[in-house]
Amino acid sequence: MYDVIIIGAGVSGCAAARYLSAYDAKVLVLERAEDVCCGTSKANSAIVHAGFDAVPGSLMAKYNVEGSLMMEALSRELDIPYKRCGSLVVRTESDPREGLEELLERGRKNGVEGLEIIGRERLREMEPNISDDAAEALWAPTGAIICPFELTIALAENAAVNGAEFRFDTEVTGLEPFKTADGDGWLVKTDKGDFEALTVINAAGVYADKFHNMVSEKKLHITPRRGDYYLLDREVGDFVSHTIFQLPDDMGKGVLVSQTVHGNIIVGPTAFNIEDKEGVNTTAEGLAAINQKAGKCVKNIPLNQTITSFAGLRAQEDGKDFVIGEPDDAPGFYDCAGIASPGLSSAPAIGKALAEMIAGKLDLKKNPDFWPIRHGILKPSDLDLEQRTELIKKDSSYGQIICRCESITEGEIIDAITRPLGAKSLDGVKRRTRAGMGRCQAGFCSPKVMEILARELKVPMSEITKSGGGSKLILENLKDGLSEESEGLKAIAKWAADREKAEAAGKEAENA
Amino acid sequence: MLNYDLVIIGGGPAGMAAAVSAKDSGIDSILILERDDKLGGILNQCIHNGFGLHHFKEELTGPEYAQRYIDMVKERGIEYRLDCMVLEISPERLITATNKKDGIFQVQAGAIVLAMGCRERTRGSLNIPGYRPAGIYTAGTAQKLVNIDGLMPGKRIVVLGSGDVGLIMARRMTLEGAEVLAVAEIMPKSGGLQRNIVQCLNDFGIPLLLSTTVVDIQGKERVEGVTLAKVDEKLKPIPGTETHYDCDCLLLSTGLIPENELTRNMGAEIDRKTRGPVVTKEFETTIPGVFAAGNVVSVHGLVDDVSKEALIAGKAAAEYIKARA
Ligand SMILES: Cc1cc2nc3c(=O)[nH]c(=O)nc-3n(C[C@H](O)[C@H](O)[C@H](O)COP(=O)(O)OP(=O)(O)OC[C@H]3O[C@@H](n4cnc5c(N)ncnc54)[C@H](O)[C@@H]3O)c2cc1C
Ligand SMILES: Cc1cc2nc3c(=O)[nH]c(=O)nc-3n(C[C@H](O)[C@H](O)[C@H](O)COP(=O)(O)OP(=O)(O)OC[C@H]3O[C@@H](n4cnc5c(N)ncnc54)[C@H](O)[C@@H]3O)c2cc1C
Numbered sequence: 001m002y003d004v005i006i007i008g009a010g011v012s013g014c015a016a017a018r019y020l021s022a023y024d025a026k027v028l029v030l031e032r033a034e035d036v037c038c039g040t041s042k043a044n045s046a047i048v049h050a051g052f053d054a055v056p057g058s059l060m061a062k063y064n065v066e067g068s069l070m071m072e073a074l075s076r077e078l079d080i081p082y083k084r085c086g087s088l089v090v091r092t093e094s095d096p097r098e099g100l101e102e103l104l105e106r107g108r109k110n111g112v113e114g115l116e117i118i119g120r121e122r123l124r125e126m127e128p129n130i131s132d133d134a135a136e137a138l139w140a141p142t143g144a145i146i147c148p149f150e151l152t153i154a155l156a157e158n159a160a161v162n163g164a165e166f167r168f169d170t171e172v173t174g175l176e177p178f179k180t181a182d183g184d185g186w187l188v189k190t191d192k193g194d195f196e197a198l199t200v201i202n203a204a205g206v207y208a209d210k211f212h213n214m215v216s217e218k219k220l221h222i223t224p225r226r227g228d229y230y231l232l233d234r235e236v237g238d239f240v241s242h243t244i245f246q247l248p249d250d251m252g253k254g255v256l257v258s259q260t261v262h263g264n265i266i267v268g269p270t271a272f273n274i275e276d277k278e279g280v281n282t283t284a285e286g287l288a289a290i291n292q293k294a295g296k297c298v299k300n301i302p303l304n305q306t307i308t309s310f311a312g313l314r315a316q317e318d319g320k321d322f323v324i325g326e327p328d329d330a331p332g333f334y335d336c337a338g339i340a341s342p343g344l345s346s347a348p349a350i351g352k353a354l355a356e357m358i359a360g361k362l363d364l365k366k367n368p369d370f371w372p373i374r375h376g377i378l379k380p381s382d383l384d385l386e387q388r389t390e391l392i393k394k395d396s397s398y399g400q401i402i403c404r405c406e407s408i409t410e411g412e413i414i415d416a417i418t419r420p421l422g423a424k425s426l427d428g429v430k431r432r433t434r435a436g437m438g439r440c441q442a443g444f445c446s447p448k449v450m451e452i453l454a455r456e457l458k459v460p461m462s463e464i465t466k467s468g469g470g471s472k473l474i475l476e477n478l479k480d481g482l483s484e485e486s487e488g489l490k491a492i493a494k495w496a497a498d499r500e501k502a503e504a505a506g507k508e509a510e511n512a
Numbered sequence: 513m514l515n516y517d518l519v520i521i522g523g524g525p526a527g528m529a530a531a532v533s534a535k536d537s538g539i540d541s542i543l544i545l546e547r548d549d550k551l552g553g554i555l556n557q558c559i560h561n562g563f564g565l566h567h568f569k570e571e572l573t574g575p576e577y578a579q580r581y582i583d584m585v586k587e588r589g590i591e592y593r594l595d596c597m598v599l600e601i602s603p604e605r606l607i608t609a610t611n612k613k614d615g616i617f618q619v620q621a622g623a624i625v626l627a628m629g630c631r632e633r634t635r636g637s638l639n640i641p642g643y644r645p646a647g648i649y650t651a652g653t654a655q656k657l658v659n660i661d662g663l664m665p666g667k668r669i670v671v672l673g674s675g676d677v678g679l680i681m682a683r684r685m686t687l688e689g690a691e692v693l694a695v696a697e698i699m700p701k702s703g704g705l706q707r708n709i710v711q712c713l714n715d716f717g718i719p720l721l722l723s724t725t726v727v728d729i730q731g732k733e734r735v736e737g738v739t740l741a742k743v744d745e746k747l748k749p750i751p752g753t754e755t756h757y758d759c760d761c762l763l764l765s766t767g768l769i770p771e772n773e774l775t776r777n778m779g780a781e782i783d784r785k786t787r788g789p790v791v792t793k794e795f796e797t798t799i800p801g802v803f804a805a806g807n808v809v810s811v812h813g814l815v816d817d818v819s820k821e822a823l824i825a826g827k828a829a830a831e832y833i834k835a836r837a
Contacts, residue, residue, distance in 0.1 A: 231636075235776075278732060281643040284749070308636030310644065385608075385616060392615035399612040401547065401597035405773075409610075441634040443650045447657055462663060466646035470733035473646050474657070475760065476664035478688060 001180060002028045003362055005188050005197035007172045007211060010041040011148065011344055012336045013203035014155040015351025021162035023355065023364040029164060030190060032171035034468025035428045036421065037152040039205040043280065043312025045269060046148050046260060047243055049342040050087060050140035052107025052115060053253065059322040061110045063346035068142060070348040078154035079376035080147060081261040087143030087243035090297040092133040099247045100138045114141040127240055131299045143243055147261050148344055149431035158374040160420045162367065169468065175200065175214050184332055199332045199358050206277045206315045208337035215330040220323060220337055224277050224313040227269025228286035233305040233439050237263040246297050255293040257301060262434065267294050267301060282311045307439045314340040324350060325357060334358065377415045377433060381407055403445040405438020413449060417456045424457065426450065427467040517541040517833045519607055519621035521598050521774065524553020525815050526806025526822040527627035528581035533826030535588045539833055543619065544592035545609050551585065551592060552578030553629055555815065557659045560680055566816035577815060601778050603799055623829040626775055626804040627822065630768040630811055638766055642729030651681040651765035658688060666761020670738050671695040672726050674702035676813065678765025683712035693757050696724040696740050698747055725749060735760050768811045786810040794828035795821060803829045
């Protein structure tokens with residue numbers, strides 16, 4: 001019997017697990033994918049929004065502002081990159097005049113600090129590549145950027161070392177109310193068997209409506225709203241130095257241009273409402289829309305430096321707000337649904353709030369052994385020459401570069417595989433270390449990373465996947481045919497023996 | 513810190529020829545730094561024949577051609593370090609490199625020959641829409657998997673791009689038992705050698721579809737199919753010409769890009785067209801004493817030409833060093 005079962009190991013579920021692990025509670029996270037961070041949390045703009053965009057009084061406003069205030073300290077506890085680069089919402093000559101005033105007003109109501117409207121001159125000084133058409137901008141110095149993978153993975157790792165259990169490749173298929181010795185609970189059905197819990201957190205991303213609707217009469221409806229992106233080479237990484245937004249409209253925040261914490265430039269997203277909850281494919285239409293819209297506020301974007309494009313799905317609930325907490329008619333079931341943007345920014349605040357709600361409900365004690373600190377993967381490139389030499393002396397695998405584009409060493413990859421909730425696939429390694437995320441997009445390092453995965457996980461190289469499930473990278477091992485018992489070799493041996501016999505027979509015939 | 517008259521970055525055919533030529537021009541203190549576990553560069557995975565017709569006047573396979581130069585390097589006692597990645601080169605020719613054995617180390621060079629070769633263009637830089645499943649490989653990565661590791665990345669294959677690498681891999685995959693459904697080429701004409709079109713496609717009945725590109729990739733976990741479409745003169749897909757192919761693998765052979773991160777970070781001028789460093793007739797870059805040869809300067813179809821220019825670069829580097837001795 002678990003105190004809490006969390007459905008979904010995206011940033012929301014992992015944040016909830018991490019804050020719950022500060023209590024003396026038995027926590028289980030169920031994830032249908034092979035790893036954490038395989039849903040929307042892996043494909044978004046990676047912005048810690050300042051909080052001026054959400055409607056005052058909404059849950060989005062509350063958790064965004066709280067989350068954004070928590071993020072910097074959290075990034076230090078979890079040893080993950082965070083950069084307060086500040087953000088600009090640009091009004092062009094053709095945009096309505098009152099647009100920025102409205103945002104400024106909202107921001108003030110939401111409690112965002114430091115907001116101001118700046119004129120053309122200052123804007124141009126801050127961002128030389130701003131479009132000629134730019135009139136003024138809302139400057140939000142508390143806007144920041146983060147790495148969504150590292151945030152999610154770090155929350156999960158920290159939860160795991162503090163006692164939370166994770167089960168991957170486990171799809172939740174049903175929920176039933178359940179009488180337990182300790183009171184009412186839930187039977188959580190999965191494709192790998194049933195689990196019992198006193199409470200459930202529904203953090204299933206675009207599928208959260210499905211689980212909510214199994215237990216509550218007040219139905220939710222989530223529309224996947226796809227956003228396509230381009231990611232540009234680090235070579236042009238200083239093209240902009242802040243996050244530059246267009247003035248938002250009904251479909252979202254428009255196409256932004258921003259630096260990432262790793263020094264690339266991200267351009268996107270689009271906004272297409274779709275039906276398929278798995279529809280993370282980019283489309284020609286989507287990519288064309290970025291081309292068409294991106295140039296509104298920033299000129300001459302070097303889109304020819306694109307190294308990859310991708311898409312993610314916002315979980316857009318009909319009520320246009322986060323749905324968080326217990327529905328009246330399903331006690332012990334906690335929604336964490338409709339977590340569209342700014343879900344990443346809000347995750348720490350949402351996770352903490354859910355943990356507090358459940359701690360109150362179950363009267364949980366603090367976990368006396370809770371340790372909030374997590375150490376990230378040691379990066380030799382952060383060290384000076386001397387420290388790096390010492391490190392390689394102790395462990396020579398830090399001397400071997402595996403990913404040439406991002407200069408990732410074998411030591412980092414081994415760490416990614418062997419740490420708690422370690423990587424099991426090429427994408428798992430990529431999200432933990434950045435190996436394969438550079439300009440050659442894993443062309444160079446994937447065979448090497450596959451080899452290291454096979455060695456560390458003690459499986460044949462032909463079983464390594466890109467991202468678990470059916471994503472096999474290799475369809476046949478040609479050397480399998482070379483084992484002694486192989487049919488092929490037997491056939492060759494027989495052929496050779498037959499030939500020898502025939503030759504011998506021929507010679508005999510000649511001699512005779 | 514180590515000191516060498518000449519340091520060569522990359523131990524492929526260009527790097528080895530430059531080393532041999534510098535040695536033969538009277539330079540003794542030479543070091544080759546190579547990130548792979550053997551000398552030879554990309555030739556080690558090119559197990560087909562067709563190399564050396566001009567340079568050695570006979571037809572060799574890639575590894576055989578490489579071996580000729582490896583032997584010359586060894587005969588001359590030229591030093592080299594393997595598994596050794598060069599991370600940075602300062603404009604003053606201070607080189608920072610790392611490997612398991614020596615750790616991170618620095619070498620001061622009197623002159624440098626850059627011979628880092630090239631890398632392949634990827635799907636990302638082509639903006640092909642669709643899912644991002646397993647089963648999409650650049651032809652060179654597939655070549656390494658098949659020829660070096662003995663691993664088949666696919667069984668039913670569509671190749672995009674008809675450069676020589678794509679053509680050679682179409683044949684290679686067929687010989688290993690895969691079915692190559694088509695080679696699609698966006699241009700109205702193949703970029704590959706005529707002999708490769710005949711020997712790698714026609715002889716195996718593999719269709720070459722000109723003015724055709726991939727417009728969609730299907731499959732959430734593993735490639736399940738691709739959609740090809742005809743393109744117009746502006747290379748834009750023509751609606752209504754889409755054809756679906758059931759396949760489990762898409763190989764990309766859509767061009768090579770000289771590998772010039774180090775060169776760029778040093779501050780050498782890069783030619784926007786070739787994407788290699790701007791060089792003189794002697795293959796000196798815009799930084800005095802820093803030379804470059806082979807695919808790092810511009811993509812070469814024939815390794816024979818690579819060797820030829822690297823011999824010139826190695827000699828010029830030797831002259832540079834002697835002039836300053
Ligand atoms: C285009 C785009 C841009 C965005 N930009 C930003 C931004 O800049 N800043 C910001 O703050 N936010 C942004 N967001 C929002 C943010 O990415 C999301 O709010 C956040 O990632 C949601 O996390 P989650 O954990 O709720 O969902 P997810 O990450 O989707 O996680 C849900 C998990 O549940 C699992 N799951 C689903 N069904 C089951 C089942 N039956 N059994 C077991 N597991 C299951 C899934 O596999 C998945 O791992 C953006 C979103 C998009 C799409
Ligand atoms: C698939 C394919 C088929 C081909 N077929 C033919 C053919 O049939 N006939 C023909 O004549 N030619 C052919 N070629 C062309 C020929 O192989 C190349 O032109 C030649 O290998 C280029 O030599 P190079 O030394 O410039 O580069 P490479 O062979 O690529 O060598 C560069 C070396 O530098 C090393 N290196 C790079 N960066 C670093 C660093 N930072 N630190 C240390 N080392 C580094 C690399 O590991 C590599 O070993 C083919 C090429 C390919 C890819």
